[in-house]
Structure formats: structure tokens, C-alpha cells
Amino acid sequence: MYKLLRVLDILGITSPDGTLPKEIGNLIHLTYLRIRSTNIRKLPKSIGKLKNLLTLDYWDVFAETEVQVPNVLWKLEKLRHLYLPNEMGGSIEALKLHTLKDLISLWGVGGGDWTRKEMGRLSSTLSKLYVHRISSKDQLKAVLDCPSMTENGCMYALALEWYGFKMKLDALSSKQGLRKLRLIGQAPDTSYNHDQLLFPSNLAKLELYYTKLERPETLSQLGKLVSLKVLKLSKDAYIGTKWCCRKEEFPALEELKLTSLPQLEDWDIEDGAMPCLKKLSIVSCIKLKRMPEGLMFVHGLEKLHIENMPTSFSTRHQKIKEYSDEASSEGEDYHITEHIPEVIIQDYSCASFR
Template sequence: MQTLDLRLDDVNIFEYIHVPNVICKMEQLRHLYLPEECNPKTKLKLGTLRNLQTLVNFNTKNCYVKDFMNMTNLRELEIRWPFNIEGFNTEELDKNPPIIQSEYLHSLSIINNIINDERRIDPKHLAHLLLSCKNISKFSLDVEIRRLPEYHYLSSNLAYIKLRSLIELNNLEEWKVGEGAMPSLQRLEIQSCIQLKKLPDGLRFIATLQEVKIGSMRKTFKDKVEEEEEDFCKVRHGLSIIFQDCEWYRSHCHFFYSAAALHAYHVKLCRWCREDDKDQSVYGHTDENEEQVLLRSMYRTVRLMEAYGLSGLAHSSYSDTSSTPGLYVLFWELKMKGSNDLPKLDAKVMEQCCCIVEESFDFTYKSLRKGGAISALELRVVKHGSFDELMDFYISKGASISQYKLPCCLKTEEAIKILNSGMVGKFFSPKTIS
């Protein structure tokens, strides 16, 4: 076997995915795709995979950094969520051993866009990782850190850079690219970095630059890059400058106060809403599978619920636009582990679940919540059997029993009324979001 893909599209969000430590025996493996989230007890030793070329969804919670030492044929690496180097010397950085030994690594993607401080990547760890990647030509960074690594950590072979959703970089406006840095850069994509005030002056020295793509940025940033404006001279030597959704970003805070706009954001979280949303091209742009955004966000509450003896059975959601501003509502059916008894609901635990879910949503949701354009997320817990009643309702309307799938997004008043009738408690996330 040369390819092993363990990613799951349709997974019960209230169950961990456990991967046994047997992959190390597959020494001929070339391409390994791990699940996005694994059981905390999963510990994989991958140091024997000397022929590995592709590794996706690596993290230091379930894997070991030291195993990179033996992966001398690695070409593509994607790190998702925790990445912490044990025993890292923060005082004398040059005393830390290199991480990546492969001279063939050309593509590096780092995804760590969560607010939880315990899982946020340390900028020094990130910088040391980049220092080990001497030959990468494609670099994608989707993280929440306080500052970017200095440019001299980046490979001189870089041909493509994508910076996405760096919403907490308070000093990103001072990002500098010196003369001689990134001499091979061909494509630069900057998306959703709402703190960035201008392009680095050093881009004017990169003669190889062919394309600059600006997406979901403030209009003030976009205006500076347009022809004859102050930042245009930095990238005018490129063959193309592409703008995406920058006009939308300018006014989206106003739009989201309306009922239609909150429903439009719901499109980003649930693909089934697309059928009834005629304005999806305006509001519903997203790079991810919308259903998976919601699944992944709720999946991260599992550890917390298990600690209190809770088990989840089913979930659904809808956007409540009956008031201004509107809010996002989740329905959960919970029970005690090992029985169908109604659990005792601790308000603090439920509110913490709300926070975890909101932390997993994208920069747009977070910025609008912080600005008051969307109200606090609401979690409604329903009694055991409520979702069975919902299924009976849909079957009575003509749905097939054999093909029935619980809707992630509720679109009818009747369905919402059924779940509301079984509600045993409701909880809200804190009124402010960091």
C-alpha cells in the first residue's frame, strides 16, 4: 500500500476518531492523510515511514515532531491544530536542532486558526519550523498568532505564499520584506487579514512576482493597491492584480444587521440552505465545505462533555432573525453516558460549549460578533426522542425512510417548532467575544 487516506466526510461529531499505532508498519507508504481530529489517546509513531512523500493533518497532540528526522523524502506537509516542540530552547534559538530533514519538501501548509491559547502555535516554534524548510516553493499560513515570523526565515525558493485569516496580528501593518528576500516568489495571496494596512515595500524588489490576489480585505487596503495609488508601485511589475470580495467586506457589517444577511451567513455553515438563498453569490462565499465547518466546531466540545458524563445523540441549527441583531441557534439532544436519562445541565459547562463552537467559526463571524452585528450564539438542549419526532415529521411530508438524513439546517417553522417543544434548557455564549 502506498496511499492511506483516513479523512472522513461524514462522522458522528460526538465521537472521537481513534487511529491505532500500526501505521508505522507500513514502511512502503508514500501518502498519508490523517483525520482532522483524533482521540487524545491516539499516539502515532511515524518515524519508520522513510518513503513518505505526503503527510496531511499532522499535529503534536497525536504525533511526534522527532519523527520528521527520518522522513527524508517528504514533499508535501500540512500541519493542522497543535504544533508544539517539546524541550524547545526559547532563550538560545540556534541551539534547537532542525526539524525537517527532507531536502525535497516543496509545499508547507499550517492551519492553526483557533483562539484557544492552549492550542495556539508559538511564533518561535513556527519560525524554527520555517528555518528548517530550506526549499519550499509553496507556503500557506492560516493561523492566529500575534506576529509573523521575520522574512529571513522563509525559503529563497518560495514561488507561492498565501496568508489567510490572520485576524489577531496587531503589528501586521509593519510586515517588512527586505531587498533580496524571496527572490523566486511568483504568486502572493492575501485573504482576510483585516489588520494589514498596506503591502510590504520590499515587494517592489521581487522581479519574479507575477500575480497578487487580494481577497476579503478592507476597502481602504484595496484602494491603496489600485492603479496609480500609493501601493500600486510595489506590485505594478506583476502580470496581474486580482481583487475578490473587497467591496463586500466594506459593507458587510451593515448588511448583517438585517434578517436576510444572517440567513446568508448561515449559508456558509450549511450547504442545504443554498437551495433557498438567491443571494448566495453575494454573502455565501467560502473556501470550505460548509457542513464540515459546523461539524468540526461542534466536534471539539466532545472532550468537555465526556468529562461531565454527557453524550450527544443528534444536532441541528437555524438562524433566528426574529429580532435585531439576529443570532445563530443550535439544537442538541443529549443524554447521560450509558443510559437515556435526561442529564443535569450545568450552565457553565453549556456556556463553555457555546464558546468552543463560536471559536471554531471563521473570521467573518468572529469580527461581526465582536462588533455586535450578530448576537450571542444560543444552544437549546432538547429531551431524548425530539429528533425522532423531527424524523417522523419529515417522513410524513414524503421523505424516504431509507434515505433520511438529519438536516443540518432547519428551514421550516414546523420543524423548528417540534424541537422547541422538546427544549429542556437554553444557554448563550458570553455577550462578548475575544
């Protein structure tokens, strides 16, 4: 009976020995296998028998030691979506994936020699790729020159994580097929002139972490991306002290999240900027003095989330009730955010909803 299974979702279990039974290879009709939020740190070689598998999702593993994936995945020639755990470590080096001619998603492969040897052999059908632990510029070049990243490639969503060197932001400017981009690593912008720094023009979603951008002009360049709907700047992505969103910048932006930008002090929004913004989140930007006055002109804003901000910032947007006579007073900047239907303020001690 179980041999006829086509979908198997293993979620949140704890294995006594941290392994998956070799009998998994008997489920030859499986098309979907997900192993998530488990302590399973070793897959059996019999997994190479799952010739009908279309999706192998092995992304999230709780393990104190390196995860081991046997070099048998190349046998799964129908595989389209492969998600591998960050904890693979050295076992990635033996993995061969170039036989997977229909592969669409490859999420979680590590850098190192594997990147130099295998990236150029991967299928041009790849449209979703995440490569982490990139430790040199030649490894990065191997990723950017892979078949799916060329002019005729299918790359749609790309996530890169690197360390030990600084990436030039314009390295991706020619990748016009990209719609979603996540960058994790230093990519300083101080060496660019205003008209030299370019981003893929069709981006709809952009997430930056640790990039350490310094120039407000760089954010203005992002504001010219007419298709950009989601922007997340997190963990020192921007280390400048000022940011002004000019009129007509970010014309399609619907969601903006600013997290852990500890140097940002002054933020302004001109009337006409971010006209489509619906969700705004400000988290742990501890030096930000106040909410932009121009936010009151963003009439379509539906949700504002303020978290882990100084009390002096949060109280400016709250109604404070005087319990003695049931009266209430408005914070100094309440007029800026009063038009927003849902306002959630979570500071270090409490949460309030308006």
C-alpha cells in the same frame, strides 16, 4: 459488455437510498473506481470481489449519517491508492488494511484505537498518508513510528489533523524523506530556543492550519528550508503580530498564501528574500497595515491575489479612475505592486482586476 469495464467514475450522482448496488462486485476487471461528490454513504460487501482494483477513491461524500465501509478491503491485494471519507466515524475501527502490501496512498483514515492497532502493520511502501481525528499523543506516536515513516520507509507526503493536545513541532524533524507536509492542530513554539526548532530539511510544500505559532524566529527557520517552494499559513497558523523575511530567506519559494491570520499587523521583506516568488495570496488578514515595501524587489512575481481585506488596505494598490475627466489616481502603495502582471483584488463588496 459492462463486465469488461476497467475504469468507472461515479461523480455527482444522487442515489435514492444512499447505497451503491451490490452488482458493482460483478465488474471484476475494474482497476479504477472513483465515487466522488455523491450521497452514497454505504458500500456493499461485494466490493471485495474487485481483485484487480488498483485505485479506490471514495473521498468526498455528502451524507447526514456516518459512511459505512465494510471490512472487505483487505481482500483487494493489488490496491495501491485508497482514499476514504472523513465521515466514516466508528466504522474505521473494524477496517483491516495490513494485507495491502503494495499500498502507496492511504488518505482519510481516522484516529482512535484503529491508529494504535493498525498503523504499525501497514506496508512500508506507503508514500502518501492522511490521518485525521488524532486525539492523543500515543496515537500520534503510532503514526510517526509506522513502517513507512522509519528511516528506510517511503513516506513522501503526510497530512496530520489532531485535537485535544499540543503537538511538538520537532516530532517530525527526523523524517527527512518528507517533501509535502500538512499540519492541522495546535503546535505552539513558545517553548523552543531559536536553535532547537527544526523541520524536515527536504520539504518542498508546507501547509499549517491552527498551529498558533507565536515567534517570528520560527518563520525564519522555515526560511532556511532551501527546497521549500510552497508555503501556506492559514487559520491562526501564526498568531504573532510581526514578521520580517530576511535577506536570503526562502530562496526557492514560488508560492505563498496567507489566510486568516488575524493578529498579523506588520510584514517586511528585505531585498534578497523570496527571490523566486511567483504567486502571492493574502486573504482575511484583517489587521495587516500594508504590503511589504520590499515586494517591489521581487521581480519575478507574476500574480497577486488580495481577498477579504479592509478597503483601506486594498485601495492602496489600485488605480482609482476619476470619471469626470477620465483621469486616474494611484493608491498610496501602488508603486510596490505595479510591476506585477496580474493583480486581483476582491474585497467585501466588489472585485477589481489590474
